[in-house]
Amino acid sequence: MRLLAWLRGCALLLCACLLQAAPAAPALGTAHGPLELHELVGGLEHPWALAFLPDGQGMLVTERPGRLRRVSAEGVLSASLAGVPPVYAQGQGGLLDVALSPQFAEDRLVYLSYAEAGQDGYAGTAVGRGRLSADLRALEDFWVIFRQQPKLSTGAHFGSRLVFDRAGYLFVTLGENNQRATAQDLGKLQGKVVRLHADGRIPTDNPFIGKAGARAEIWSYGHRNPQGAALNPWTGQLWIHEHGPRGGDEINLPRPGRNYGWPLATHGINYSLLPIPEAQGERAPGTEAPWYVWKKSPAISGMAFYDSARFPAWRHxxxxxxxxxxxxxxxxxxxxxxxxxxxxxxxLNARIRDVRAGPDGWVYVLTDARDGKLLRVGLAAP
Structure with a gap:
């Protein structure tokens, strides 16, 4: 009996030690109280972007291997929609952003950006649009309205986000395909933000119209790999963010004709720990300083302004x-x-690929993984 009691005491002591050593699960706390977190959908293969459909029809989600899916208002995930173009699904390439036409209620046009294969193994970013069918199962009459030229990527730095401004112009962010010098070359569409009409035509008041050796599509240049863009709801100004190299992720407010520095100006260094060869410091003559900088790169992707009354503490x-x-x-x-x-x-230990503010005031997040998830995030009721 004494041996039994001793063994029981040892077991209890061992359990107590294990419980004390086991790390507590971190609480989903915030500066404004705990979060309320809901997993709406799982099983998404490297989801990249989402767009909300009107009238309670759910949302569209892109998967990088080349699938466009619909998530219903009830959280049911559809099969892949028909009519999506073939994509270059290598490295960082694949099916990327999705956006609805500003006149979607009338024209039902859905815009996609994606990596498109070219010749000799190279690829570049393309943008096209198609009509969402009445049964929500296909994009009909898909056609390409823009192609990044030349095609220089072997799998890296495609961008790419799509944003319509209040006047209906379409902005497209484009990576420099991991070819640094191209971001400063106005004859190439690498490392640029371009501005187009909704059908792909070039606006006649773009900043480089009529300039010899410059592509007329260009709005701003000197960008590295911008994977976040959104329209400021209070000012109407386009905001973007872009990956730095090792350090130096940036937010920029691209103005017409301005140079945002890459690779002449950067707060980062090469992944090899050596300096960027072309860099002249954190600010180079004739370039714009970033609006906000992370000296240590979080590797940013996705961007959304929040101005809903649902969670007042998160407004602005x-x-x-x-x-x-x-x-x-x-x-x-x-x-x-x-x-x-x-x-x-x-x-969560999850890579966050996209974030959007929903029409219902919740924040929606996509995690980048082979088994990616769609999450709904908000502040818990007090």
Whole structure:
């Protein structure tokens, strides 16, 4: 009996030690209280972007291997929609962003950006549009309205986000295909933001119209790999963010004809730990300083302004996804100034590829994984 009691005591002591040593699961806390988190859909293969359909029809989600799916309002995931173009699904390439036409209620046009194969193994970013069928199962009459020229990527730095402004112009962010010098070359569409009419025509007031040796599509240049873009709802100004190299992720507010520095100006270094050969420091003559910089790269992707009454504590915030940083970053804004930063969802250990503010006031997040998820995030009721 004494031996039994001794063994029982040892077992209890061992359990107590194990419980004390086991790390507690981190709480999903924020500066404004705990989060309410719902997993709506799983089983998405490297989802990249989402767009909300009107009238309670759910949302469209892109998967990088080349599938466009619909998530119904009830959380049911559809089969892949027909009519999606073939994509170059290598490296960082594949099916990328999705956006609805500003006149979607009348024209039912859905815009896609994607990596498109070219000759000799190279690829570049393309943008096309098709009509969403009445049964929500296909894109009909898909046609390409823009192609990045020349095609120089072997699998890296495609961009690419799509944003319509208040006047109906379409902005497309384009990576420099991991070819640094092209971002400063106005004869190439690498490392640029371009501005188009909704049908792909070039606006006659673009900043490089009529300039010899310059592509007329270009709005701004000197970008590295912009994978976040959104229209500021209070000012109508386009905001973008872009990956730095090793360090130096940036937010920029692209103005017509301006040079945003890459690779002449950067806050980062090469992955080899050596300096960027062309860099002249953090600011080079004739270039614009970034609006906001992360000296240590979170590897940012996706961007959404928040201005809903559902969660008043989050109003005047900018949400940004982080891949390497595995977080949802919330930036507090005072006008256009970033005055605070908070990191959410870090305990999920998930790469955040896209973030959108839903029409219902919730924040929606896509995690980048072979078994990617669509999450709905908000503040828990007090």
């Amino acid at each position: 915030s900018l949400f940004v996804g982080a891949l390497a940083g595995q977080a949802l970053i919330r930036l507090s804004l005072d006008g256009d100034r970033v005055v605070g930063e908070e990191r959410l969802l870090e305990s």
